[in-house]
Amino acid sequence: MKHYLLIFDRLHGELLEEREFLDGDEALEARFAAEREGRPSHVEIVVLSADSREDIRRTHSRYFMSLGEIARG
Numbered sequence: 001m002k003h004y005l006l007i008f009d010r011l012h013g014e015l016l017e018e019r020e021f022l023d024g025d026e027a028l029e030a031r032f033a034a035e036r037e038g039r040p041s042h043v044e045i046v047v048l049s050a051d052s053r054e055d056i057r058r059t060h061s062r063y064f065m066s067l068g069e070i071a072r073g
Contacts, residue, residue: 003027003049004056006063007034011042013067024049 003024007017017034021027027047034045046063050056057064 001049001051002053003047004053005030005034006044006046006048006056006060007039008044008046008063009042010044011040013065013070015063016043020053 001024003021003026005017005019005021005027006015008015019027019030021030024047027049031045031047039045048056048060050059062070
């Protein structure tokens with residue numbers, strides 16, 4: 001299983017950062033470090049786990065879509 005750190009700007013519908021980890025603890029440490037940077041409240045920081053990036057894109061597609069794509073549904 002792989003772990004993906006995603007930093008997403010909800011206000012602008014933009015994925016700011018994406019990192020892949022093989023170790024879940026490392027992914028969580030990276031998440032906590034990113035949270036300590038004091039980002040605005042509209043920036044979402046998550047760690048998602050899946051077998052592949054394609055699985056994450058399918059199950060959490062909004063992180064990979066533009067605002068226009070999200071609005072079109």
